[in-house]
Amino acid sequence: MTEAREPAGPHARRTPGTPCWVSLMVHGLATTEEFYGELFGWEFRPGPQQLGPYVRALLDGDEVAGIGQLPPDRRLPIAWTPYLASDDVDQTADQVRLCGGTVAVGPLDAGDAGRMALASDPCGAVFGIWQTAAHLGTAVTGLPGTPAWDELLTFETESVAKFYSAVFGYEEEPVVSADIDYVTLRLEGRHVAGIHGVGQAVPRERGPHWMTYFEVADTDETLDRVTGLGGQVLKPARDSAHGRVGTVADPEGAVFSLVQSPH
Structure with a gap:
């Protein structure tokens, strides 16, 4: 199944629908960084802060995932969320609604990185939608920790x-x-x-x-x-x-x- 990923690279445009990023929202950002840093060898640098404190995980300098901090009063499920590529997040969000899904967050701009939304399918499974700008998504695949x-x-x-x-x-x-x-x-x-x-x-x-x-x-x-x-x-x-x-x-x-x- 791992051969399924689209080749990533500095100028790669993801075909709409391709999983292009994965993100985790947690309560304890520092302890979570420590866990995944030890487990996968990730290092971290700050990313867009639109939804609160957020870091990007890097493997040998390449971005592979994102981790954000939930507000203390938010009791949302702690879960890894895949982001699916879109050429137009607003249009994709409209399509989600038309097809019986729900758009919970956005669409909104994540700084100059791109535009995003969080949605769920008709059965309630949550996924993200990502329209790239400066941030293309996961930059490397096929290596341990990706x-x-x-x-x-x-x-x-x-x-x-x-x-x-x-x-x-x-x-x-x-x-x-x-x-x-x-x-x-x-x-x-x-x-x-x-x-x-x-x-x-x-x-x-x-x-x-x-x-x-x-x-x-x-x-x-x-x-x-x-x-x-x-x-x-x-x-x-x-x-x-x-x-x-x-x-x-x-x-x-x-x-x-x-x-x-x-x-």
Whole structure:
């Protein structure tokens, strides 16, 4: 699944609908920086402050993710949120509403970096929309510590896949199987994201949600490090068609997955 990412580069324009950034809002910004800095080797520098204190995570000088601080009175779920590329955030936000989704924040300008909105699909899963200006999004992929894949966990794929395809123009590629309800979303022939229908196995406390996978060099060793840094292993390492995967939560409860791609 990690080959699905569009090549990133200093002048790369993302095809609309391509996951182009991932961001996390937390209560303790400094302790979160410490956790991910130790886990992935990230360093941090300030980013746009429109929604409060915000930093960009860098891997060897390349931007890979964002972390912001929630106001103390906001009791929002702590979760990694993927941003999908758009050439016109305002138009995409209108399309989200027309197709039964909700726009919760924006569209608004993030300094000179670009224009953004936060939305949710008809089942409640939250995602971002990003129209690039100075900030193109994740600058490097395929290395340990970079986003590798985005997957929506929801009740069933058929209706929600129609929503995303109507908004972003995806082609749908269902897995033909009686055992799994899975649709891969494609743009221009490339796999860019997945939708996994898990029925009543959707966590009740979270509801449908997007899951970000981060590339790691060694899944088992990284899982050990997560617990040592105060995080929690939710699903132990297992082999999959796309490599060795595991699912964890950071100290504030943000859930994400790890994937060691086969080489």
